[in-house]
Amino acid sequence: xxxxxxxxxxxxxxxxxxxxxxxxxxxxxxxxxxxxxxxxxxxxxxxxxxxxxxxxxxxxxxxxxxxxxxxxxxxxxxxxxxxxxxxxxxxxxxxxxxxxxxxxxxxxxxxxxxxx
Numbered sequence: 854x855x856x857x858x859x860x861x862x863x864x865x866x867x868x869x870x871x872x873x874x875x876x877x878x879x880x881x882x883x884x885x886x887x888x889x890x891x892x893x894x895x896x897x898x899x900x901x902x903x904x905x906x907x908x909x910x911x912x913x914x915x916x917x918x919x920x921x922x923x924x925x926x927x928x929x930x931x932x933x934x935x936x937x938x939x940x941x942x943x944x945x946x947x948x949x950x951x952x953x954x955x956x957x958x959x960x961x962x963x964x965x966x967x968x969x
Contacts (some may be wrong), residue, residue: 911927
């Protein structure tokens with residue numbers, strides 16, 4: 854597994870807010886041996902969509918750590934998430950992990966689909 858410290862030729866890794874790590878701690882992700890997996894897949898109404906799930910870290914994952922918790926991004930999704938910010942949002946419509954992705958040129962209203 855790669856660590857969050859980028860090498861000179863690597864693109865900047867995504868960032869995770871303290872609020873996102875706190876939420877992972879509240880749900881006990883690391884106690885279950887799980888990390889928050891953030892992946893990008895083809896599909897959705899804008900061309901790409903985020904897949905966010907609790908999963909076990911894999912060998913080729915970038916691992917971002919904080920507050921005893923882990924967020925993982927696979928090597929294929931990583932270029933799509935350069936400089937993105939992974940956060941946790943609580944609003945009247947519900948609570949969820951959200952991605953602020955500066956690479957996205959447009960996004961759908963639900964925030965789970967984007968284009969580049």
